[in-house]
Amino acid sequence: MQSGRLPAEQIEPVSAQQAHEEEIFLGLRQLNGINLDQIEPSYVSSLSEKLSTLQTAGLLEREGSIVRLAPKKLSISNEVFVELLS
Numbered sequence: 001m002q003s004g005r006l007p008a009e010q011i012e013p014v015s016a017q018q019a020h021e022e023e024i025f026l027g028l029r030q031l032n033g034i035n036l037d038q039i040e041p042s043y044v045s046s047l048s049e050k051l052s053t054l055q056t057a058g059l060l061e062r063e064g065s066i067v068r069l070a071p072k073k074l075s076i077s078n079e080v081f082v083e084l085l086s
Contacts (some may be wrong), residue, residue: 016040019086028077033068050084
């Protein structure tokens with residue numbers, strides 16, 4: 001980088017699907033989890049079976065509309081993300 005110049009801004013367009021996936025990834029990486037009421041309903045409904053399966057397996061926990069990684073499973077978060085997005 002030349003002295004005194006800022007790097008060029010890069011804008012990468014993302015699809016609605018990519019935006020939802022990012023929202024899930026980023027939200028689940030936080031201890032507060034994600035609020036399903038704040039995510040597009042059609043996307044939540046397409047995830048509902050996977051969320052239920054992961055909850056039954058003890059990987060996710062749910063309190064009302066909030067879904068988060070189970071505290072004891074934080075170390076395997078990437079495996080949960082792969083399952084949700086596959």
